Amino acid sequence: MHSQVRWKLSWESELQLEDHVELAKFFRESYGPTGAFNAKPFEGSRSWAGARPELRAIAYDSTGVAAHMGLLRRFIKIGTVDLLVAELGLYGVRPDLERLGISHSVRAFHPVLRELGVPFAFGTVRQALHRHIERFSQHSPLTIFSGIRVRSTLPQPRLDLPSTRVDDALVTVLPVGRPISDWPPGTMIDRNGPEL
Template identity: 35%
Template sequence: MTDPRWTVSWETDLDAAAHADVAALLSRAYARQSARFSDGRSWAGARPELRVVGRVGGVAVAHAGVVRRFLRALPDGGDVLVGDVGLVAVDPGHQGRGLGAALTARVVDVLVDLDVPFGFVSCGPAVEGFYRAAGWTRLPGVTVRLVDTHHRTRVDTDPAMVHAAGRPLSAWPPARELARDGQLV
């Protein structure tokens, strides 16, 4: 496999062709939810601020979106600034070749460049091990209250994971629940 060419782009710098390329990747990676990415729409909920994209032969094969936001650490942990990571995808035809690890390493670089203290991602149990291997830490027993892509508030019990990007993990506030007062990335 040819090594991918990696780019980091601000959302407002992407043109329609770039969105269509990412939307096609997200449709392949999230096949059961591919309708969300129709008509070149390259987001599902909140639009990312920044996108990390790996391309092979000019075609997007890896993607992650990042948006800065505050999470409320409940019941009394205060607010914590994070780089909220979502839409993490590797083209199914390119999986098993190290692209996911390369993608998450670049995401951590972006978090450091953004000067956020932590990265945050919620993921399905099936991919928790992937994130652990990339240096992310699960917050045990923590649920996440969020606004989903259908604009409904719900509580998510899937793994909530953090990465110490600018502060030590010991600085993460105590919490039983995190409130993500904005749509999923």
């Protein structure tokens, strides 16, 4: 039997060093099973991989961090349209809690999304998570778009790599202040920064 989970919303400036250390360990343990490379950004006390979130929804239980999702407001470009979004990402669930419905962590953010006044929440997920996201979208207004390429900058400039990369990920959009019909059409999204 798993203990109760409680959610806490924390602005980035509210986190202390010990919070970052605990979150970095959580991400190493959550992302590590998918490949050592995925856990590498979280060495030491670094609790983010690409762009640093401004707000975090963190679930805790009796053994520590149970789940996490980050939020960052930014302007993305779809075709010629600049669009304010709250990017959701840096999602993780402790391996022993998978399949317990914690994936609905976006619900912890929903009241704050309205307060922030963003028209949409936006995120990208790997194609391998299509079924997982599809199940979640059955019980929410989340829309999944495929066939859209997303350009991002690298978190750290490198001499041996181009400064941007393009992914064919699934794009997820949650209407917040505007209806999904207002989402601009287009087959390329420019994130104008690193992935969250």
